[in-house]
Amino acid sequence: MAALDEPYDYYPQEWISPYIDRRRKVGWDLYSLLGIEKGDKARMHAQHGRNYRFFGAPVGLMFTIDRHMGRGSLIDYGMFLQNIMIAARGRGLDTCPQAAFNAFHQVIAEQLDIPDQQMFVCGMSLGYADTSRVENSLVTNRVAVEEFTTFHQR
Secondary structure, three states: OOHHHOOOOOOOOOOOOOHHHHHHHHHHHHHHHHOOOOOOHHHHHHHHHHHHHHHHOOEEEEEEEEOOOOOOHHHHHHHHHHHHHHHHHHOOOEEEEEOHHHHHHHHHHHHHOOOOOEEEEEEEEEEOOOOOOHHHHOOOOOOOHHHHOOOOOO
16 A cells, blocks of 8 residues: 555655656745745645645545556546546636545545445546636646657657
8 A cells, every 4th residue: 555545656655856846846836826935834734725625616526446457547547537627628617636635545435435346546626717816827837848758760
């Protein structure tokens, strides 16, 4: 079982550069927008806690997969989730996939009567983004395609 009793290893056992650096930058950029200073644990926890209220969205979705399926099926599942997100945008809705729920998969399974043969994958908020909230203005940096791709020509 993964750290924090998660149903699968969502995050690496040990963070390394450049991934930890990118993760920290997004976190600090978000907290900066929200006026949360380094060390302000109370406000950090309050912001993180918004996950569990689906960031105020009217719909919260929980996704599971049959435990019998292999790890590769999570790739397929990611494409399935992306299709839901694209379909929502096509209808003027916004989404936020959420791994924050993973540590609470057992509680969720009990509350939603999810059978043991189902493994919790993630949650997702669905609704209309509140454009008045400053955190929704966050634009994250993207690595150039050339930095993670090798092109071969014949």
